[in-house]
Amino acid sequence: MGYLIPGAALDRVSLLWRLRRRARRGCVCMALFCVAMGFLYAFCAENSVTATDAIFGVRARTRARPRTPGLGVERAVRGAPGHPAPPKVPGPPAGKMAAAATGPTAHLQAMNKYGVNFEKPGARGAPRLSGGQLLCELKKRVQVTSLTPDLPPFSGLPWGSQLPRQPLTSALGPYRTCAVVSSAGSLRQSGLGKEIDSHDAVLRFNAAPTAGYERDVGTKTTIRLINSQVMASEDHHFLSSSLYSSGVLVAWDPAPYSSNLTEWYNRTDYPIFKQYQRYRQVHPQQPFYILHPQVEWQLWDQIQENMAEPIQKNPPSSGLLGTMLMMSLCELVHVYEFLPSRRRTELCHYYQRFLDAACTLGAYHPLLYEKNLVKRMNQGSDHDIYTHGRVTLPGLGTLNCTGSP
Structure with missing residues (x-):
């Protein structure tokens, strides 16, 4: 007489077999899902479409x-x-x-607070430009410069002489290698500090600190680009904090689309000129420039011309302005975490505990379109973006655009 397996034991063996089979199927399905999401992410990044819209419409x-x-x-x-x-x-x-x-x-x-009047018929229907063509368009059409004492109305103002006599592109650089360090939360745990500090010049933004974050963002600060809101906000202690007192300062404020300096002077978003004068009294020797408003709107024009739909009628972000500034001063530029890496997070800044996906995707600024443009101009690999959040861009002075239309 053969050995009989008890019914309860047989049921347990059958249950374990079914569980293992379902686990294997689950692993296969998850792998297929990850591959599909990878293709979807690449498609969205290339075509300026959010993943939510691609999936749900x-x-x-x-x-x-x-x-x-x-x-x-x-x-x-x-x-x-x-x-x-x-x-x-x-x-x-x-x-x-x-x-x-x-x-x-x-x-x-x-919204059209700044009087944007974009009239270039056929621009949106034009053929899609390559990365090299986009770079040449930026070189030809965006003139990076700063305010100088000879420009009206500053030439007639008592404090106008406090402005640097030379525009920043004449006084600074040229640098060989440069790093543009975003303030993105995804820089946390990146370990990029030594790589960032290896560059000849490093640009940082607004109130982004290095103390306490050296391993991830480095210690070197050559240029700090600040917006007028940071200058005016009591929370940032612009006039007294040592964070701003080293290196070169470059300030900017949203101006009318016409870039009329007199109109802008009489109607700034924040009191940039008042704060500039007060800061110069405390730090008269520190190089301190104010970006000419034509830069932000010439750059905005290039974004709009290369998108198939209307973008927000607001100035570009500090991130893109800083990138353009360093491309004008450097031979090679690495931009960190402007395009998010695998560390992407809803944490807005690496030095704060503030969560919002709009910090990455944009809301007020045409940030998503800016990222699309930078992705197309990137001369590095997609692997560099994924692992390091690093975009590689050439300096505008190194470009040969003689054959460009």
Whole structure:
């Protein structure tokens, strides 16, 4: 008589077999899902479409309820006391979002505070430019310069002589290698500090510190680009903090699209000129430049010309302005975490505990479109972006654009 396996034991063996089979199937499905999401991410990055829109379509996002304005990136960046924050939306439009958008997104798309009058027929229907062609367009059409004492109305103002006599592109550089270090939260645990410090010049933004974060962001600061909100905000202690007292300062403020200096002087977003004068009294020897407003709008024109849809009628971000500045001063530029790496996070800044995906995708600034443009101009590998968040761009002075249309 054969040995009989008890029914309960047989049931346990059968159960374990089914569980192992389901686990194997689950692993296969997860692997296929990861591969599909990888292709989707590459498609979205190349075509300036958010993953949400690619999966669910534009209407799904327009029906979604926007997050609380108090958590918006613009509240953090521009919401100083006495200066109301711009409208908050989940992110920039994608596809034909301008036509389908409703609520806060439509309001942002319709905003035209700076009198933008973009009239270049056929620009959006023009053939897609290659990365090299885009770089040559930037070299020809964006003139990076700063305010000087001979420019009206500053030539007639008592404090106008405090402005540097030479524009910054004549006084600074040329540098061989440069690093543009974003303030992105994804720099945390990156270990990029030594690599960043190995560059001849390093640009940082606004109130981004190095103390306590040396392993990830390095210690060297050659140039600090600051917006006028940081200069005006009491929270940032612009006039007294040692954070700003070393290296070269370059300030900027959103100006009218016309770049009329007199109009801008009488109607700045924040009191940039008042703060400039006060800072110069405390630090008269420190190099301190104010970016000419033509830079931000010439750069905006290039973004809009190379996108198939209308972008926000607001100036580019400090990140793109700083990148353009260093491309004008350096032979080779590495930009860190402007395009997010595998460490991508909703943490806005590596030195703060503030979460908002708009810090990466953009809301007020046309940030998503800026990233699309930079991705197309990148001369490094996609692997560099994925592992290091590093984009490689040539200095504008190294480009040979003689045959460019």
